[in-house]
Amino acid sequence: MAMPTTTSSGSSPAVENPEVESDFLRSVHALLRELDGHHPAFQSERGMLRWTLHKKIERNLSNGVLLVKILVKELERAERCGYRQYIIPLLHTLMYTLVQAPGVPDALYERVYDFCKKLLTLPKPYCTIGLHYARQLKLERTVPGILYQRLVSAEQSLKNDSFPYQQKVFMFADPDLLSEAVCRAIATEIKTARTSQGTRSCMIGVIEHTLREGLKEHCDLRTLQKILQAKPLDVIEHCFKQVVAAMEHAGRDMNAEYNQYAEELEKIYSTLLTTENKGVDEAAAEGSSGNPLPNPNISFHLWTDEDQLWKELVLFLRPQSQSCEEDSLSQVLDSFEIQEMGPDYDGCEQARFSVLSTDSGIERDLPMPDDEVPEAERSRLQRKGGIKKRVSTLDCLSLLQTGSNGQGAKPAGKLHRKCGSSVMEPIAQLKRLHTAQVLVLGDDRVLARLVQAYYSLRKRESRRAYLTPRLKVQFYYVPVMEEQPTSCSTEEYALPNQTEPCELAAYLGRVDPWYESNVNTLCHMIPKLATMPSTPSKSSVSELFIIDVIAYYVRLGLQPVYFQVYTAKLFFKNQGLEPAEDIFLIELHVTLEESDPSRDNLLMKKKTTVEVPGADVTLVYKKVLLSNREKEETASLRSTGLVMKAIPSNEIEDLVCLNVNVAEIVKTANLSGRSYSLVTNKIQARNIKMQSTEHRSFTVCLDKDSRRIYKNVIGIEVSPCLEPSYCLQKTRARQTSLPGDEDVGLAKYLPKSLLLPINTFAGIIQ
Structure with missing residues (x-):
């Protein structure tokens, strides 16, 4: 595909400033050294170099062309020398x-476009990002300024009929995990x-x-x-x-043709110039070097519900729906009152159907009591039950748009963790005009809360798709740690606690x-x-470091990494209690409770041997192999507990499975008598069951x-959580299919x- 070019002579070249260009070159090289880990700056100050560089551009956007030249040269050098990490x-x-810099020459656009096309020959994520930016560059050269307009219009929810797409950042913080000072500073x-x-x-x-x-x-x-500064708001809206x-x-x-687009803009520009402009402030004649991107629309929420x-x-x-689709959606919105939503969908065995009434409303059509209906008329006048009306195929297919991995029910051929935006294209094209960018702050515990909310949302949408056809939801995570989370294990012979409080963020890093x-x-x-x-400087919008970094993240962080959610079914010692089901994303920790010494002392009163800690347990699990085969195994051992990790400890063994560390008690014999030692066994399993044989x-x-x-748990079953x-x-297909037929x-x-x-x-760089 050829890069479109404008028919105009192009903008005038930027004024060469050797000092500014040298400063930008030093900043870019410092960024590259930071990626290599060789920068002398403190670890806690990483990220300041990129923010400082973009702040220099925002203060004088006319220097953006110089930075673009430097970055293009560095990109071409990185591709030529094989420095893919840059x-x-x-x-x-x-x-x-x-997107922000004005007056970038067509020659620079052409070089960037050619570079993005070269990335199409590389594996993911290079080809994915290269294709995304190549499309943006082609659109920008066809319609100059459209990337800036679309981004600002969507983020600021600027009302117009030509581009109704809107997006908003929802920032959630758990008040139990973050202090009041941190929440107040962000707000x-x-x-x-x-x-x-x-x-x-x-x-x-x-x-x-x-x-x-x-x-x-x-x-x-x-x-x-x-002229624009002197215009009233209604004129500005009309011109916009x-x-x-x-x-x-x-x-x-x-x-x-580009000339047609330029003619339309020329008409708008001429209309502004020919109108009377009384009361224009002459101080505004200084102008500005450009229009930096305003901060996106962010709402801050304390997660209390x-x-x-x-x-x-x-x-x-x-x-948004009332303004765009007021007539068609007003009744639908009224029916979706928050307080009137039904209970959550529980499991595969329960299906919810609507009932279509067959009542004609005519009194004579109502069935008479059986003793008043003649035998010949009874079958003809007998009222039948309501018709079960299933959700339409279109509503079912809408769920494909927000499928968590975009693949069918059959397992993938590879076990490696999935990344990249490869969601299945829906058969029926449903237009979603809005994007919700959900960003959570905190350690791993806030992600656990996010996955519970996401699971609840998916259950609601499976019953009746309301958000799915209209809204695209994206998730972002910013780790914030103030104190170490309390450990769940207090056993002397339990597994050593080497848990990172921000384990998922460390993996993404x-x-x-x-x-x-x-x-x-x-x-x-x-x-x-x-x-x-x-x-006083903190009140300046130019010094808002946290919001600027978050804005950069939500604007350019478009490559998802998918994490498997797991279901844990818990069986209690009290058989009168129903088994509990819960989900987890990162870790499940099991520790044996302290035994009751009253009964044990009577049995061991005359014995001199030391009591062996832990309890006898049985593990049944499907072992994950590199050949993508699953082998079911059973193990009986004495253990004090185990830890199931869903996040891999390193990117080399990045398999979608549970990494289980079992603390096994092994008896040993020495000169002083029989003793025991703690051994850690490592298992990679697709699912696992644990049962205490000693009750x-x-x-x-x-x-x-x-x-x-x-x-008071005596058994657990852990398996991947089903969509x-x-x-x-x-469940619906099972009612009409033969036994044994699946999917x-x-x-x-x-x-x-x-x-x-x-x-x-x-995403994940291989």
Whole structure:
């Protein structure tokens, strides 16, 4: 595919400034040294280099062309010399500058476009990111300024009919995990960023950037700025809608001539110049070097309600749907009151159907009592039950759009963890106009809360798709750690506690170095900034480090890494209690409870041998092999507990399985008599069952959270969590299929396992 070029002579070249260019070159090389781990800066200050570099550009966007030149040269050198670890960070840095920088020559666009096409020959994630940016570059050269317009319009929810897409960042923090000072500091930054920008200024920014990029040297920017600043809001809104309509019309018709697009902008520009502009402030004639991206629309929430995520997403859709589809959706929205939602979908065996009434409303059609109906008329007038009306095929297929892994019910050929945006394209194209970017703050325990909310949301959607056809949900994670989480194990002979509080973030940092540099650095920096005394500079929008980094993350972090969710079924010592079911994402910790010494002392009163700790347990599990075969094995041993890890400790053994560490007690003989020692056995299993043969109970802790501890447990069953939509379709198909048939009907097209996607900059770099 050829790179489209404009027919105009192009913008004037940027003024060469050797000092600025040398400063940018040093900053870029420092970024590369940081990726290699050779930068002398403190580990806690990683990420400041990228932020400082982009701040230099935002203060004077006319220097963006110099930075783009440097980044293009470094990208070409990295590709030529085989330094693949530099490609994705440099490409993200370049594109973030390219969207904002004005007057980038066509020759530079051509070089970046050619480089992105070369990435198509490389494996994932290089080819995925290269294709994504190649499409963006082609669209930008066809319709100059459209990337800036679409991003700002969507993030700021600027109302217009030509581009109705909107997105919002939902930031969730668990008040039990983060201190009040940290929550207040984040909320203050969000408020400062919100008050420093308004709808009017965002619209003016889009108009200025579009006319500058579209008209090139024919646009007098200083005069345009003076005119727009003097215009009332209604005129600004009308001009904004005209600009967006012209851009989107050209964007839909990729074969349209650039001159037609330029003529539309010229008409808008001429109309602004010919109108009277009384009361123009002459001080505004200084103008600005460009229009930096405003901070996205972020809402901060303290996670106090289990259904809070679902409620916020419904409230986000409500006003948007009423404005865009008021007539068709008003009745639907009224029926989805939050307080009136039914109970959650429980398991595969329960299916919910609506009942279609056959009552005609005519009195004579009502059945008479049996003693009053003649024998000949009884069968004809007998009222039949309601018809079970299933959900339409279109509603079922809509679940494919948000399937956790985009694959059918059959297991994948490879066991390695899945990454990249390869979600199945739906058969019926359903238009989703809104994107919710859900970002959680905290350690691994907040991710456990997120996966519970996600599972609950998927169960609601499996019953009746409301959010799915209208909303795209993306998940982001920023680790924040203030104190070590309390350990779930207190046994002397239990497994050593080497748990990382931010284990999932550490894994993402290993597979994506740019995530490590830009996001993991916030883990200790956010609490540090929250405790710093307030200064006048902190109130400036240009110094909002946390919000700027989060904005960079949600804008460029578009490659998801999928994590398997697991179900734990717990059987209690009290047989009167029903088994409990729960899910976990990161870890399940089992420790044997202390035995009751009253009964044991009577039995061991005359014995001199030392009591062996732990209890006899039986493990039944499906062992995972590299050949993708599953082998069922059984083991009986004496153990004090075990730890099941769902997150791999390193990227080399990145298999989708449970890494189980079992603390086994082994008897040994020495000169002083019989003794015992602790041995750790390692197992990789797809699923596992554990049963205490001595009827000794144990304690189960899920995802390192002391609030999720189960006691008096004598057996557990752990297996991959099934996707609720798959369970529902399989249950419905089971009613009409023959025994033994599996994955029939729509179930074979739906994802079988529930996977939680967390977005990063690159996914998993092989």
